[in-house]
Amino acid sequence: MKKIKNNISAGIILLVTFMYCSLSHATEIIKIKHQEGDITPVIREVIENTKSSDIKLVFDKGIYTFLTDYAIGQYKYVTNHNNGFKKIIFNFEDFDSVEIEGNGAEFIFRGQTLPFVFENCKNILIDNIIIDWDIPFSFQGDVVKVDKKNKWYDLKPYTKGFSWNVKKGKLIFPDINHFSFTSLGNSLSHNKETKAVAYGAWDQSIDPNHVEKRPDGLLRFYVKNMKKFPKVGTVLQSKGDHANNRYAPAFLVRNSNNIVFDHVVIHHALGMGFLFERSEEIKIVNSGVYIREGSDRVMSTSADATHFANCKGNILIENCRIEGMYDDGTNVHGTYVEVNQIIDKKTVRVALKHKQQMGFEFAGIDDEIWFIKQPDPKRKETNKVKKVSMINDYYTDLTFYNDIPSDLKIGDILENKTWNPVFTMRKNRIRDHRARNIIIKTPHKIIIEDNDLSSMMSSIMLRGETYFWYESGNVEEVIIRNNRFVRCAYGGAEHAVLKISPRLGKTFDQKITYDRNIVFENNTIKTFDNRIIWADRVDGLIIRNNTIKQTFSDTPQYPNAYMFDLINCKNIEITDNIYVGNNEKVLKADKSSEKTLVFKMNKGFN
Secondary structure (H helix, E strand, O other), X not given: OOOOOOOOOOOOOOOEEEEEOOOOOEEEEEEEOOOOOEOHHHHHHHHHHOOOOEEEEEEOOOEEEEOOOOOEEEXXXXXXOOXXXXXXXXXXXXXXXXXXXXXXXXXXXOOOOEEEEEEOOOXXXXXXXXXXXXXXXXXXXXXXXXXXXXXXXXXXEOOOOOOOEEEOOEEEOEEEOOEEOOOOEEEEXXXXXXXXXXXXXXXXXXXXXXXXEOHHHOEEEEOOOOOOOOOOOOEEEEOEOOOOOOOOOOEEEXXXXXXXXXXXXXXXXXXXOEEEEOOEEEEEEOOEEOOOOOOOOOOOEOOOOEEEEOOEEEEEEEOOEEEOOOOOOEEEEOOEEEEEEEEEOOEEEEEOOXXXXXXXXXXXXXXXXXXXXXXXXXXXXXEEEEEEEXXXXXXXXXXXXXXXXXXXXXXXXXXXXXXXXXXXXXXXEEEOOOOOOEEEOOOOOXXXXXXXXXXXXXXXXXXXXXXXXOOOOOOOOXXXXXXXXXXXXXXXXXXXXXXXXXXXXXXXXXXXXXXXXXXXXXXXXXXXXXXXXXXXXXXXXXXXOOEEEEOXXXXXXXXXXXXXXXXXXXXXXXEOOEEXXXXXXXXXXXXXXXXXXXXXXXXXXX
């Protein structure tokens, strides 16, 4: 029996046994009995005092409360989030294996916290747990009156389960553990019945000039710079100012491999749900990110449900329910860095460019790197990293085994060739959330099949970016098949069911093809608006055997857009598709796209 310090509550039963496998290493099994009150100190003691590099925590079924008073505190660089000092509950570093058997346990967190960190772990299995916060980091209310002329709107704010206050004409939320947002910040209107983002809604950041308490529990918001007022009858939800509304994901996994999340449900998080950095062989199965049944909330996680930055091996998301998050269902990408200095024939200084990438590990020793030289966005020479010297969170010196290209210049970009995954997403339901269902960039094989998809923006987006987010890169082999697309692109901005649109800086040639070898087949599409596929700079796109049905649940927002819109493309085939509807805006192709375009054997198109 492993000895545990006496200050662990007597209400916790810790049973420690050892199991031997063929590799002759011992797994320390710790059973945690349910108890009331804050269990954070118990978890900290258990992990800090383990004697084995293999640990398994087994929880009795029940509701466990995690406060931050005695959580571990560490400064963390967290990609696509705000770097800073984080309060961590489950901190696993340098384990050979970590297993958590939840048995349906619910983990309820309070305040700013990063619940799970896995750093340099070789095997991870998380099974059958539910993640939530007792009080969400959001504010929402029913829109009851709008006065566009005098620039105000009235809300009936939600109170049960929410935390907020009005002080000196300012709305303060969530006001937990000495933290509140500086403004309402990122806000969206929602359909009160379905909780989906409201038809035609636009993202906007709201910073009221004055908030006034009104009779009957109403709040009046005076906003002089309001671009679009919400509609009466909708639910307006705000997640706080941009500088603070991505504190941390529920699960941060970094430099780890052989990772499985099975029957893990996240109802809320202060950033993304699942975030993986430089990790490999990942499965998220039978799991979900969605709002708890019966809850008044309209937001689950405040950012992406799942996110993969510079990962490799096989990634699988299967049989998951993904809803209510305030960004993409999944985002899979690498990272572009910019050449800042050429030190010598073998060494370059590179810069991370987006503020939420600061501190990110772009490359390690023996990683292969692509050189991409303006104005051509295509991947060129490769070289292998011999030495990495991190100067600070912005700049890193990379020394290569061989000479760098003689024509490399400041402002060119590098991409990590080694850290790119094979990605499969099947049998999932993704809907009722902000942004895109799927946004993905990897040169290895991508399979998106047998999913039910509905989106505020484009359902599937392929977009590498050499500026702003600097998320690499172009795709080389994509299969999108047997999916069901229903009511896509219903937000206010113009999108498509499938949108392929690289975002390259002005120094790059905007006519050179970027993405290639994409197949879109055997899908069923039921949607009200015109745009189905909007493709820019694609070489090789096959659109075949799809059934497209026009619906009339909503009024088309962009009636002059075309179902198929091709810009600077080549080798496009649109064959054997069926259309049911009365849209006459079928195909638009510029001169370069027309040259190799095949459009035949399609039925129902005017």
